Structure formats: C-alpha cells, structure tokens
Amino acid sequence: MSEEVSEPIEVLRLPVELEYQYTAGKSASRFLRGLQQGKLLGQRCPVDGRVYFPTRGCCPQHGVPMAEEGSIELPDVGTLVTYSIVRVPSANIPLELPYVTIQVLLDGADTVMMHVLGECELEDVHMGMRLEAKWKPEEEWETSVGNILYFVPLDEPDAPYESYKEHI
Amino acid sequence: MRDVAVVAFSQSPSVRRETDCNEVEILIPVIHELRTNAGITNEDVDFVCSGSSDYLAGQSFAFVSGLDAVGAWPPVCESHVEMDGAWALYEAWVKIQMGYAELALVYGFGKPSMGDLPLTMALQLDPYSVMPLWPDAVSIAALQARLLLDDGVVSERDMAEVAVRDRANAKQNPYAQVKGDFSVDQILADPYLVSPLRKHDCSPISDGASAILLAAGDRAKDLCKRPAWIRGIEHICEPQDLGVRDLKRSRSTEIAAEKAGVRAGKIDVAELSAPFTHQEILVERALGLGSETSINPSGGALAGNPIMAVSADRAVAHATSGPCLQQNLICVLEG
Amino acid sequence: MAELCGVMGIGQTRYAAKRQELSMPGLLREAAERALDDAGCTWADIDAVVIGKAPDMFEGVMMPELFLNDAIGGAYKPMLRVHTAGSVGGSTAIVAASLVQSGVHDRVLTVAYEKQSESNATWALTISMPFSVATVAGAGGYFAPLVRGYIRRSGAPEDTGIRVAVKDRQNALKNPLAHLQLEDISFDMVANSPMLWDPIRYLETCPSSDGACAMVMAKESIATQSTKPVAWIHATEMRSEPTMFSGRDQVMPRASLDNAAALYKKAGIQNPRDEIDCAEIYVPFSWFEPMWMEGMLFAPINEGWKMTYEGATALDGDLPVNMSGGVLSSNPIGASGMIRFAEAALQVRGMAGDHQIDGARKALGHAYGGGSQYFSTWIVSDQKP
Ligand SMILES: [Zn+2]
Numbered sequence: 001m002s003e004e005v006s007e008p009i010e011v012l013r014l015p016v017e018l019e020y021q022y023t024a025g026k027s028a029s030r031f032l033r034g035l036q037q038g039k040l041l042g043q044r045c046p047v048d049g050r051v052y053f054p055t056r057g058c059c060p061q062h063g064v065p066m067a068e069e070g071s072i073e074l075p076d077v078g079t080l081v082t083y084s085i086v087r088v089p090s091a092n093i094p095l096e097l098p099y100v101t102i103q104v105l106l107d108g109a110d111t112v113m114m115h116v117l118g119e120c121e122l123e124d125v126h127m128g129m130r131l132e133a134k135w136k137p138e139e140e141w142e143t144s145v146g147n148i149l150y151f152v153p154l155d156e157p158d159a160p161y162e163s164y165k166e167h168i
Numbered sequence: 169m170r171d172v173a174v175v176a177f178s179q180s181p182s183v184r185r186e187t188d189c190n191e192v193e194i195l196i197p198v199i200h201e202l203r204t205n206a207g208i209t210n211e212d213v214d215f216v217c218s219g220s221s222d223y224l225a226g227q228s229f230a231f232v233s234g235l236d237a238v239g240a241w242p243p244v245c246e247s248h249v250e251m252d253g254a255w256a257l258y259e260a261w262v263k264i265q266m267g268y269a270e271l272a273l274v275y276g277f278g279k280p281s282m283g284d285l286p287l288t289m290a291l292q293l294d295p296y297s298v299m300p301l302w303p304d305a306v307s308i309a310a311l312q313a314r315l316l317l318d319d320g321v322v323s324e325r326d327m328a329e330v331a332v333r334d335r336a337n338a339k340q341n342p343y344a345q346v347k348g349d350f351s352v353d354q355i356l357a358d359p360y361l362v363s364p365l366r367k368h369d370c371s372p373i374s375d376g377a378s379a380i381l382l383a384a385g386d387r388a389k390d391l392c393k394r395p396a397w398i399r400g401i402e403h404i405c406e407p408q409d410l411g412v413r414d415l416k417r418s419r420s421t422e423i424a425a426e427k428a429g430v431r432a433g434k435i436d437v438a439e440l441s442a443p444f445t446h447q448e449i450l451v452e453r454a455l456g457l458g459s460e461t462s463i464n465p466s467g468g469a470l471a472g473n474p475i476m477a478v479s480a481d482r483a484v485a486h487a488t489s490g491p492c493l494q495q496n497l498i499c500v501l502e503g
Numbered sequence: 504m505a506e507l508c509g510v511m512g513i514g515q516t517r518y519a520a521k522r523q524e525l526s527m528p529g530l531l532r533e534a535a536e537r538a539l540d541d542a543g544c545t546w547a548d549i550d551a552v553v554i555g556k557a558p559d560m561f562e563g564v565m566m567p568e569l570f571l572n573d574a575i576g577g578a579y580k581p582m583l584r585v586h587t588a589g590s591v592g593g594s595t596a597i598v599a600a601s602l603v604q605s606g607v608h609d610r611v612l613t614v615a616y617e618k619q620s621e622s623n624a625t626w627a628l629t630i631s632m633p634f635s636v637a638t639v640a641g642a643g644g645y646f647a648p649l650v651r652g653y654i655r656r657s658g659a660p661e662d663t664g665i666r667v668a669v670k671d672r673q674n675a676l677k678n679p680l681a682h683l684q685l686e687d688i689s690f691d692m693v694a695n696s697p698m699l700w701d702p703i704r705y706l707e708t709c710p711s712s713d714g715a716c717a718m719v720m721a722k723e724s725i726a727t728q729s730t731k732p733v734a735w736i737h738a739t740e741m742r743s744e745p746t747m748f749s750g751r752d753q754v755m756p757r758a759s760l761d762n763a764a765a766l767y768k769k770a771g772i773q774n775p776r777d778e779i780d781c782a783e784i785y786v787p788f789s790w791f792e793p794m795w796m797e798g799m800l801f802a803p804i805n806e807g808w809k810m811t812y813e814g815a816t817a818l819d820g821d822l823p824v825n826m827s828g829g830v831l832s833s834n835p836i837g838a839s840g841m842i843r844f845a846e847a848a849l850q851v852r853g854m855a856g857d858h859q860i861d862g863a864r865k866a867l868g869h870a871y872g873g874g875s876q877y878f879s880t881w882i883v884s885d886q887k888p
Contacts, residue, residue, distance in 0.1 A: 010523035014300055016291065016563050020226035020282045025190030050749040056236060057192035060745030063210070063239020065196055082655075084647030085701035090640035091623075101638045103648055110749035116638050127655060161655070166750050168652035169606070216743075222586075223565040228558035229588055232873055235745045243758035246743035246877075247594055250559065250566060250586040259583065259598060265605035266505040291565035296526060299564070405582035407573035423579060490569040495582065 024143075027066050031055045032143035034071065038135065041071040042109050050110040054145065076133035076148070078106035079159040081167050085122055100125055104151055105164050112167050118150035128158035172264050173388035173395030174501065176206040176381040182345040182374035185281040191225065195237035195277050195377045202273070202379040206391050210239060214269035216246040217260045219253035219276040223288050234277065245269070252276060253378065254403075254441075254487030254497045260382050261401055270384045271391075277377035285373050292490060294408065305443075305491070306370060310362040312415045312492045313446045317364055321416050324364060327445040328355040331368035334448075338467025345372045347467060371443040396483070396501040400428030403497035408490060415492055418447075421454035424498040430484055432500075435461045437483040440468050447493050451486055455498070505604040507887060509726030509733040510848040512542025512719030518682035518833035521620040522713035527567065528574030531614050534715035535575045538612065542719035543730060546576035549719070550608040555585040555595025555615035556837030557872075562621045575614055575717075589785065589872025590741070591615065592840025593879030596718060596868075597739045600881070603722050604736075610725055615841035616715035640700070642787065643708055645874065647700035650790040652754045654702065659793060659808035661702070665693045667789035667811055668707045668831060674818060675828025677857035682712045682833040707789040707831075714835035716842045723887075734848035734883040737865075738769035741879040753875055759798035762878040767800070770882040775867075776801045779882070781823040781850055781860045782867040783843035787830045792816060796824075799869060799880075818860070826850065826858040840870025844881055851885045 024032055027043065031054055034041035042053035043066040050059075051072050058065050083102040100117035117125060118134060131151040141147045178201040180194050203209065216238060220231045231248045238244065245268075249255045253276020260272035280288075289305035316322045329352055338347035350368065358366045381391070388395040404420035406413050413419070425431070438461050442448040452463060481503045489495040514537025516522065522530055531554075539545065552575055554568040564570065568584040587594040592615040599613035639645050653659070672688040675681035685692075688706075696706040720726075726733045742762035745751070763775075772778045784799070786792045796807030801822060810816050816824035825831070827846045830839045847868035849855040855863075865884045871877060 008524065012296060012300070014295065014563070018223075018226070018283055018288055022226065022282060023187060023190045023279070025193045026188055027193070028190070045749070048749075052749065056747075057190055057233075058196050058236055059239070059748065060236035061239060061241045061748035061751075063196065063199065063237055065193070082648035082652045084644060084651065084703075085698070086640050086644055086647075087697065087701075088640050088643065088699045090644075093638065093640055095638075101640075101644055101648070111747060114638050127651070165656070166752075168649070168656070168752075168754055221566065222559050228560050229873065231586070232588065232746060232876075235743055235876075240743055240745050241748065243742040243744040243756075243761050245741055246587075247585065247598065247741065248587050250568075250584050255583060259601075262598075262601050262605045262607055265607060266601055268505070268601070268604075288565065291559075291563065292569055294570045295562070295564045295567075403581050404579055405569070405572050405577055407578045408570045409573075412573075420579065489566070494569055 025057050027055045027057050030071060035145065035147050036141055036143045038138065038141060038147070040074040040076055040106065042074050043067060043071055051108060052111050053106055053109040054113055072108065074106045074108045077154060078104045078109070078131055079164050080127060080129040080131055081105050081112050081164045082127055083117065083125055085125065098122065102151065104131055105167050115148060116150045119152040128161060128164065130154040130156040130159060170265055171385045171397060172261055172382055173392070173397045174380055175383045175388050175392035175395050176202050177378070178202040178205065179343055179378035180376045181343045182376040184345060184372060184374065186279060186375040191230070191277055191279050192233045192237050194279065194375065195234060195275065198377045198379050199237055199275060202381055206381050208271070210244065213271050213273045214245060215260055215263045215272040216244045217248065217256040217272065217274050219249050219251050219256035220278060221250060223291060224278045224280045224283065226282055234275065252487050252489050257380060257382065258401055258403060258497065261398060264382060264384045270387045272382045273379065274382060275377065275379040279375045280373050281375050306362045306365060308491045309444045309447065310365045313364050313444065315415055316446050319416060322446050322449050324356060325352060326449055327369055328352045330445040330448050331355055334464050334468050337465050341466045344467040345374050365444065369445040394503055396503060398499060399502050400500040402427040403495065405495040408494055410492060418450045418454040418493045418496060421451050421486070421493065421496040421498065424496055425455050428498045428500050430455055430498060430500055433482055435484050436481055437461065437465055438463050438486070439466060439483070440464055440486045441488055442493065450493060455484060506606050507723040508600045508603040508720050508736045509723065510718050510736070510883065511721050511726045511729045511731070511733050512538040512544070513845045513849055514538030514541060514717040515680050515842065515845065516714045517680050518712045518714040518835060520682065520710065520712060522618070523620060527562065527618050528571055530618055530713065530715050531571055531575050531616050534616070534717040535612060535614050538717035538719050541731065544610065544719065548610055549576055549580070549612045551581040551602055551611050552577035553583045553585065553595055553599040553602070553611060553613040555591045555841065556617055557586070557589065557591055560622065561836065562618055575612065587872060587877050587879070589836065590840050590870040590877040590879045591872065592716065592838050592842065593844055593868065593870030594741060596841050596844040597741060597879055597881065599718070599720055600736055600739055603720050610719065610721040612717065612719055614715055614717040615838040617835035617837040618713045619711040619835065620713050643700040643703055646788055647703050649753050649875065650788065651702055653790060653794055656754065657805040657808060660812065662694070663793055663808045663811055664707050664789040665690060667786065667792040668693045670817055671786070671825050671829045671831040674826055674858055675832035678827045680833070681828040682710050703788050709787040709830045709834040712833050712835040714833060714838055716838045716845050718845055732852040732854065732885060734851045734885070735887045737882040737884050737888045738766050739881045740766035740769065743877050746874045746876055754794065755798060755804065756875050758876060759871070759878050760800070762880060763798065763800045766880050766882060772882070775799065776822055778865060779822065779867050780863040780865050781826060782869065783827060783829065783846040784824055785830055785840060785843055785870045786825060787834065789831060792824060795869065799867070818858070823860050826855065826860060840879065843870055844868035848883045851883050
C-alpha cells in the first residue's frame with residue numbers, strides 16, 4: 001500500500017442540516033398568544049389548582065391537560081429562587097459572559113421559569129431577591145418568552161426563604 | 169414462560185400533520201383512554217416502557233416529555249427504547265417474564281411531520297461511507313424494489329395489489345389515514361414517485377401515538393374478557409450494509425417467525441407494518457402466510473400506523489425498523 | 504422466580520477526549536472484545552446484544568445501533584437499543600440483565616458508548632427551540648442552580664465540592680483507563696480553577712470523553728463454570744419522575760429515594776452504609792457526591808456532605824465512592840452509567856487493579872439522568888444471593 005492510501009483519516013466533516021416545523025401545542029399556544037400582547041398567562045392544574053407558568057401541555061404530576069379556560073394573568077414581578085453565574089460560552093446563547101441564569105417564581109405562580117438577570121452587579125446576586133421583568137419595546141413583541149429581555153432587581157426586601165424553598 | 173396478554177389498546181388517529189397538538193398533547197388522551205378502558209390507575213402499573221426517536225422529534229431527550237403524559241407521580245419504574253414502540257412492548261414482556269412486573273404500560277409516539285422524514289432517515293445509514301451521499305429512505309427502498317422486479321421476485325402488479333388491498337381494508341378503520349377503493353390498473357397508471365415506486369407503494373407519513381397494557385396470567389383475565397395472549401415474541405436484526413444482505417427475502421423475519429412459532433397453527437389475521445408494498449410482500453412470504461390469513465384488516469402501515477386490533481383466534485403482528493427491513497419483530501397472539 | 508444472572512466479562516476502552524484512531528464501530532468493538540476475552544467466550548456464544556447511548560444527536564447518527572450492530576457480533580441476533588438520558592448506561596445493563604433473569608436468553612452482550620469528539624454535546628443539549636430563549640448552557644447550566652439549592656438547605660461548607668474533586672482525581676491516577684490524569688492535583692488547584700457555572704468550578708466538572716464499556720452476563724449454570732470470579736446481581740432497580748411540576752424537589756428527588764429504598768429491600772439490605780463495601784455513583788459535578796449520599800440513603804437528609812468531609816468516601820474510608828475516578832475523570836456520557844455498574848462488578852470480582860478495595864464483597868452501581876429524574880442502580884456481590 002502506498003503511504004497516502006494507508007494514511008488514516010481521522011476526521012470527516014459532514015455538515016447535517018435538517019429543518020423542523022415545531023408545533024407549540026394547544027396549551028403553549030395560549031401562553032404564547034398572551035406573551036404577544038405582553039400578558040403573562042399561567043394555567044391551573046384542574047386537579048390541585050396549582051398555577052403553572054410557563055404552561056406545559058399538561059400537568060406532569062397528574063397527567064391531565066391544563067384547564068382550557070381560566071388562564072390566570074400574572075404580574076411581571078417575582079422572586080429569584082436560585083441562580084448560577086455562567087462563564088461558559090454556548091453557540092446558541094447570544095449573551096455576553098458572564099451572565100446570570102435564574103429561576104424566577106412569579107407572584108401567584110406555583111412553578112419557576114428560567115430566564116436571565118440583568119442590571120445587577122454579580123456580587124449582589126442572591127436567592128430571595130425580588131425581581132421585575134424588563135420588556136422589549138412593544139413593537140418588537142412576538143410569540144416568545146424573549147419579549148422579556150431579562151429580569152432586574154426591585155428595590156424591595158428579600159422574600160423569606162420559607163416562601164420559595166419548595167420550588168428548588 | 170409466563171402467560172402474558174395484551175389487555176387494552178388505544179391509539180390516536182393517524183394524521184398527516186397534527187397542527188394543534190404537540191407530542192405530549194397527542195399522547196395524553198391515548199394514555200388516559202387506555203387506563204380508563206382497563207379500569208386502572210398509575211398505582212396499578214408496575215412498569216412503564218416507551219419507544220420514540222429524537223431525530224423524528226428534532227430535539228434531544230424528546231421522550232422525557234412522555235413522562236408528563238403518563239403523570240409519572242409517584243415516580244414510576246420506567247425504561248425507554250430509542251426504537252419503535254413494538255420493542256418497548258418486548259422489553260415490558262421481558263420484565264413480566266422475570267417477575268419484575270405484573271402489569272405494564274407501553275406506549276409509542278411520533279410526530280415525523282415536523283421534519284423531512286425520508287431525508288432524516290438517511291441519518292440511519294453508515295455515517296462514514298453511505299450517509300454522506302444522503303440517500304433518502306424512499307430511494308433506498310426503490311433500489312430494493314428494482315432488484316426484486318428485475319429478478320422477477322415480484323411484479324409491479326403484485327405491488328399494486330397490496331396497495332389496493334390495504335387501502336380497501338383501511339376503510340373499516342376510523343384511525344387510518346389513507347383509505348378508499350382503488351383498482352390495480354388505476355394505480356399502475358399513476359406516475360412513478362421514485363421509480364419503480366409509485367405513491368401508493370409508500371406508506372404515508374403519520375403523526376400519532378398508541379398505547380398498550382400488558383398483563384400476566386390471572387391479572388390479565390381479571391382486567392379483560394378476551395385477552396390476546398402472547399404465544400411468541402421474537403425479534404432479529406440483520407447487518408445494515410445493503411451489500412451483505414439478501415434483499416430479495418427477509419431473513420430476519422423468517423428467523424423471528426420460526427422462533428415465535430408462527431407456523432405452529434393457522435394464522436387468521438396478520439398485521440404487517442412494512443412501509444413499502446414490495447416489503448409487505450417479502451414479510452408476507454417470510455411468514456409463510458397463505459390464503460387462510462386475512463392480511464392487514466386494519467389497512468396496515470400502508471394505511472396509517474396502528475399496531476394491532478385483534479379479533480381473531482390466532483394472529484401475528486409485525487414491526488420493522490432500519491433500511492430495507494433490517495430489523496423485524498414478530499408477535500404471535502391467541503384469543 | 505427470576506433466574507440468577509452473573510457478570511462474567513467486562514471490557515472497557517481507554518477513555519480520552521478524542522479516540523480518533525477508531526471509528527464508532529471500532530470503539531464499541533474494543534470494549535466488546537475485551538469483555539468476551541474476560542468472559543472466556545466467543546461472538547458465537549452470545550444470544551443477544553443490548554446497546555445503550557445518550558441522544559443520537561451527540562454523534563449525528565439516527566439510531567446508530569442499526570449500523571453498529573454487526574460490528575459487535577449482533578448480525579441475525581436480537582438487538583435492543585436503550586435510551587434513558589444520562590442514566591442510560593445503567594438502564595442498558597439492567598435491560599441486558601433482564602433478558603437473562605427472565606430466562607429468555609442464556610448469555611447476553613451489552614455495550615454502552617459515546618463518541619463525543621464526533622459532535623458537540625453542549626450544542627446538542629442547547630438546541631434553540633422556537634418560542635423560547637436558550638439560557639441554560641449545557642448540563643452545567645442546568646445543574647448549577649440545583650447545587651446552590653443544596654448548599655443553601657444543607658449548610659454544607661463551600662469547599663465540600665472541592666474535596667470531592669480532589670479525591671476522585673486522585674483515584675483516577677490509580678486507573679490507567681481514566682481520561683483525566685492530573686498528577687499534581689491538589690486542593691488549591693481545584694479551588695483556583697475558573698468558576699464556570701457558579702458555584703461549579705472547572706475542575707469540579709466532568710470532561711467530555713470518547714469511550715465504550717461492555718459486559719457479558721449469563722445465567723447461573725453458565726456463569727458458575729467461569730474460571731474467573733463472577734459478580735452476581737442481587738438486585739436492580741429504576742425510577743423516573745417528570746422534569747418539573749409544582750413543588751417538585753429537584754435537589755433530592757423522590758425518584759432517587761424511592762429507587763434506593765426499593766433496591767435495598769430487594770437486595771435484603773437493612774443498613775446500606777454498613778452492608779455495602781463500596782459504591783460507584785454517577786457524579787458529573789462534584790457536589791453530586793454528597794447529594795447522592797443522601798439520595799441513596801447512606802446519610803440522613805442534609806448530612807451527605809459530612810461523609811465527604813470526614814473522608815468516609817475516600818479509598819480508605821468506610822464507604823469508598825468512585826474508586827475508578829468516577830464520571831469526574833471519564834465521561835463518555837452514554838457509557839458513564841454502565842462504567843459505574845461495571846466498576847462495581849470489578850470490585851466484587853477483585854479485579855479492579857490498583858483501585859481495588861480489599862475485601863469488597865458487595866458493591867453499588869448507580870446512574871442518574873435528565874433533570875435529576877431518571878435513576879438506575881444495581882447491587883452486585885461475589886456471593887450468590
Ligand atoms: Zn396537577
């Protein structure tokens with residue numbers, strides 16, 4: 001065998017591009033239509049009445065569809081339940097490093113949502129902080145959680161640990 | 169071996185594109201109906217097993233959301249195969265055999281309409297030597313059909329007859345996607361889609377879900393007046409490379425059928441899940457089915473994608489995976 | 504009622520960031536051949552093959568088991584492919600064991616693998632879906648907030664995670680197959696490594712590895728004839744729960760606690776800390792050692808960190824954990840769970856080399872995955888149950 005033929009090939013570049021058209025689903029559609037109008041709509045589990053935000057296709061605990069009617073409009077303020085300061089780049093995340101990824105419990109919701117924190121010094125981030133959503137300009141609103149740019153600290157006393165500890 | 173039976177079955181309609189519901193929302197009513205019909209709750213179920221594919225769903229860990237539809241709380245004993253739901257059924261059957269479970273819930277779901285299915289299936293092929301050519305699933309099947317035609321193993325008329333039969337049978341099945349009265353000549357007059365395959369030689373692309381409840385012995389008799397007892401369930405996988413297999417027959421189906429005891433008695437009904445007409449003929453021959461067997465009374469995979477709807481004394485169900493019938497599962501059921 | 508099942512052969516590849524001298528089939532074959540050699544059997548002796556790996560998108564091949572099957576002797580045999588998120592290596596071993604325990608097959612080969620160098624796992628885990636904003640960078644981004652939750656509720660000293668990382672990386676130096684071999688590992692080196700996902704530091708995280716792990720399992724009458732020691736399976740267990748629901752305890756999921764209780768009951772274990780000699784636990788980020796010490800009922804809730812702190816989990820402790828260096832030292836994701844199961848089996852066979860625990864008779868293999876929601880475990884022993 002000549003040298004070129006026996007030379008091992010260690011890497012083959014094979015770009016794969018596939019297109020998908022996702023279906024948001026009934027429940028998420030209600031949630032996203034709300035966002036388009038700047039509304040944060042939670043939905044109740046028909047079994048225990050807990051408010052899910054963001055909503056899912058069904059209550060995962062009880063395996064039943066969320067109540068069709070009676071979306072609950074929630075305020076855009078809540079409590080920082082837990083967080084991480086991220087210093088690792090990821091191709092899909094356009095944020096500048098470091099940034100703070102957070103789990104927020106909106107007032108009146110019984111589940112946390114994931115988002116990011118802005119306008120806050122890293123050393124000031126802590127559990128229990130009270131937060132408020134910072135929205136994009138209204139003319140840019142879409143059917144996306146991205147209508148909220150990030151959350152910012154509120155000038156309020158911290159929520160007591162007991163009030164959010166079951167959500168970690 | 170323990171006696172194990174299918175005691176309940178439910179399915180969503182097979183549709184070309186489900187635009188309202190996401191996968192979980194397709195699955196919720198199917199699982200709900202299964203539990204309601206069998207009169208059981210999650211607490212009665214000892215083992216849960218599902219089958220699905222991340223590439224069909226276009227995201228990693230797509231099966232995880234299936235747990236939401238189950239309402240997996242308190243936590244469940246659960247497993248998942250990255251395969252067709254028929255293999256999830258097999259795993260559940262194994263768990264009952266070993267005495268780990270008495271009652272098992274099995275489900276499968278897919279929403280291939282989200283992507284380009286034939287193209288996506290190219291990603292199943294050897295990534296170093298075959299896949300870079302992007303041979304789509306229909307073209308691969310067409311190569312096999314051409315081989316069969318040129319060697320006189322099947323004729324285009326044979327293939328059209330399969331399509332006519334399955335489409336006509338599907339009329340009785342409210343869940344089937346493609347149904348109706350066609351004539352062989354009418355189908356043969358159609359243009360080729362990917363020569364030598366015509367549109368009616370190919371199964372439709374279906375969104376849907378189905379679920380099955382498996383139970384052991386007395387538990388099965390308690391839950392169901394007429395359980396479908398599993399008398400044999402076997403599956404075999406061939407090498408994938410098309411060059412090392414005999415594409416003119418389905419060896420893996422033959423071996424699985426032999427082991428499952430298909431020929432131990434008369435088969436009244438066979439539900440075959442081959443995605444192309446010529447492949448359905450190969451499976452039919454591999455099973456040794458004759459005129460006493462009613463094939464695909466539901467319309468089979470060519471009409472939608474149901475797993476089984478058994479009302480016969482002795483039936484055989486078939487599932488397949490991989491290019492050109494690479495992997496096949498055979499299940500013999502008795503009333 | 505179930506047949507006894509014994510592990511009679513184990514094969515692992517060398518773990519490394521890139522095994523580019525091998526194709527995917529070559530990688531699986533390296534592990535499978537070693538397992539067959541160890542079991543003293545040939546390809547023809549194998550009745551069925553069970554393959555496990557994490558998401559297909561990690562390597563960009565859909566259902567890769569279909570093209571890999573014949574490379575590991577699966578041609579014209581039954582083949583199953585398992586996928587249960589990060590716990591998959593463990594679940595795959597359990598499915599293989601089930602095939603023997605059910606009496607369906609006599610001798611089964613199982614292989615789990617990941618070839619992370621062929622794609623980008625963090626990308627595959629962070630695909631941007633429409634309608635949502637990607638804020639979680641890979642697994643670290645997901646688990647770091649939970650680690651913070653654990654620290655808050657347990658009051659564990661901030662350096663607990665560092666201590667775990669030092670221990671596992673020292674253990675890896677005794678395991679020639681381990682991916683990360685850091686000769687000069689020290690407390691300061693971990694403490695001073697960059698904070699990636701606060702509170703998780705660089706040296707407190709697992710690497711990305713290529714690798715495969717394989718096992719041959721057989722029924723009692725065959726395994727008993729082995730010329731080498733056999734690891735007998737005393738119990739297997741698995742539990743799953745949904746990713747999120749209102750009030751879900753993500754730090755100490757009920758699925759973990761239920762799984763542990765059921766496992767010990769089956770294995771006839773009353774006091775796990777006394778009766779189990781050593782454990783291989785799925786710890787992809789150092790803090791998960793104390794968390795799973797609680798999750799596996801070795802320590803009371805909120806006190807798992809004390810075991811780490813007191814050295815109980817060190818090689819010379821009363822419950823050595825991750826003798827092989829663990830996931831922190833080698834992480835071919837789809838195989839990581841099976842490696843835990845296989846290393847537990849190696850310990851009770853007395854074949855773990857330099858990281859062998861003297862007199863290990865009963866060992867635990869553990870894996871978890873998803874959003875701390877999938878758990879699979881087994882107990883193996885040198886004695887039949
Ligand atoms: Zn609920």
